Amino acid sequence: MTSWKDVEAAVPEFAARVRAIFDAHKHKTIATLRADGSPRISGIEADFSDGELTFGSMPGARKGADLHRDPRFALHSPSVDPPEGNPAAWPGDAKISGRAYPAGPVGGGTEGELFRADIEEVVHTGLNADATKLVIESWTPARGLRRVERA
Template identity: 75%
Template sequence: MATWNDIETAEPEFAARVRGLFDAHKHKTIATLRADGSPRISGIEAEFADGELTFGSMPGARKGADLRRDPRFALHSASVDPPEGNESAWAGDAKVAGRAVFAGPLDGDVSGDLFRTDLEEVVVIGLNPDATALVIETWTPSGGLHRVERA
């Protein structure tokens, strides 16, 4: 597992692109596991702060209950369509997967639970400069950064 700071240290340019994709839009999508093992998709906001990627869950939210029972999650940045006629200008999208670690109550005016992330995988998906192939860049703590193109 890795913290966000570990990724920024290991691959600063890649981490900056991932963070840029997540920060480009307020709302993200998180996948958690229900008690019966089936997936649950929920909207969520996330924040990069002090070397950590964190997110919250409002009181009584099912995603928070899911994460307390089974901490595995996947978080996806907002995904927008490539610009028509200029597909190579598409910034792509990003996703991370790992385990959510309860970090205490949310600070401020909003109540709920704060989770920090232990990351197992970080991915950026985009297009090559000619927009003829999908480019998948994956970072893992054990394998580092890898790039694959799929035509």
Template identity: 70%
Template sequence: MPAWKVFEQAEPEFAGRVRRLFDAGRHKTIATLRADGSPRISGIECEFTDGDLRFGSMTGARKGADLERDPRFALHGPTFHPEEGKERDWPGEAKITGRAIPAGPVATAESDEQPDGQMFVADITEVVITGLNAEATKLVVESWTPHRGRRTVERD
């Protein structure tokens, strides 16, 4: 599975729009799988650094334990509802799915001895932008996977 930079090289314009949607707000939502297989939704922050999509989990957080046990995740960027009468201005929303690969401990300057959590790097399986067409009359779902490439579907 590819790192963010592989997706960025394959689809630079699409990747730029995804990144702008993710950077539009600080807080994102991540879905992980609990030990019993049921879903868990958690707030999270992420960053695009050195060609990678990275996110962390604080020591003792359930999402980190979920990812260590089953690395599959779905990450949803900040959401903004289309304003009535201004639907054409809605930028849409972005989602990224994949597997979280442990990338080492996270420590703050105050705590050099004890790690404050675990950092993960995303191996990406799919990237999606959901938005509206230019007339704001149809839902447009743009997606990319490493095996299929890019696809666009319009729905009424």
């Protein structure tokens, strides 16, 4: 299993940029798979702590049922528009995909179930310094970090 601390150890600068984008806003979006295999998008809060990426599901929520049936997920950071007049200052957006495994109750007086992420891919999408190309950086445990620029 690949935890967030493994990503930080392998590519610390990349992991820091990705985490900053996720931490910039409270609400994220998660995709899970319904029983019929079609995608479900849900709002969610996620937490990076103690070297783990975790997120919760309220009692009876469909996303929790989805993850118990099929643990695959894709988590997307909040998206913001590039700054007016300075698109190169756009921090970009980030995605993390993998499998989510039950990790006990949410705790802290909140009902629900906590899930821990086994990370399979981390992606940061942004612009180059001139804001003329889209830059996609992706990391997997097997391949490492890869950078692609598109005009």
